[in-house]
Amino acid sequence: MDTTTLIITLATIVIVIVGLPLAFVFIRRQRTQQLQKAFGPEYDRMSHEMGNQRQAEKELEERRKRVESLQLRTLTTDESQRFQRDWIQTQTEFVDNPSRAVEKAHHLVVEALLARGYPNSEYEDRVADISVDYPELVSNYRNARAIRKHDQQNGATTDELMLSFTQYRSLFEELIRPEENGS
Numbered sequence: 001m002d003t004t005t006l007i008i009t010l011a012t013i014v015i016v017i018v019g020l021p022l023a024f025v026f027i028r029r030q031r032t033q034q035l036q037k038a039f040g041p042e043y044d045r046m047s048h049e050m051g052n053q054r055q056a057e058k059e060l061e062e063r064r065k066r067v068e069s070l071q072l073r074t075l076t077t078d079e080s081q082r083f084q085r086d087w088i089q090t091q092t093e094f095v096d097n098p099s100r101a102v103e104k105a106h107h108l109v110v111e112a113l114l115a116r117g118y119p120n121s122e123y124e125d126r127v128a129d130i131s132v133d134y135p136e137l138v139s140n141y142r143n144a145r146a147i148r149k150h151d152q153q154n155g156a157t158t159d160e161l162m163l164s165f166t167q168y169r170s171l172f173e174e175l176i177r178p179e180e181n182g183s
Helices: 003-039 041-050 053-068 077-093 098-116 123-133 138-154 158-175
Strands: none
Touching: 003 041, 003 053, 003 123, 041 053, 041 138, 053 123, 077 098, 077 158, 098 123, 098 138, 098 158, 123 138, 138 158
């Protein structure tokens, strides 16, 4: 083997040895940035809660894959209007019975999720699914539910119930947004 071939071979080996780890770091950094952008505050919450960025990222990727496998759809204008009417009726009931209105708001959110094609699942799975498409609103859903549960166990103040109701509404409004083509 001549000197030129040996130098080229050694240079190639060095490039591969140095380049592979750098490529790996670059790919991981890109994945992290994509997940941070897609999940927003949910990314930070998961990383903090799990105490391990890699585990959090794995969980978020699994959530995304699960939701991508669902047959989700937007609501038609008629469906959206029906949900809107139901919400307005529930909102008017808040004055006379805030606890009942919050309970109904919760059920309307679940009904809207089901109508959109999300599975009828347990709370934790529902939160995980919501976090994929509505990462900015999933904390509202968690807070609304926590207040609702507190109300069921110990009673909540009217202000707490109002907060719960408005947090449910923020997600509900996104869920019932009708198709753009007006069908």
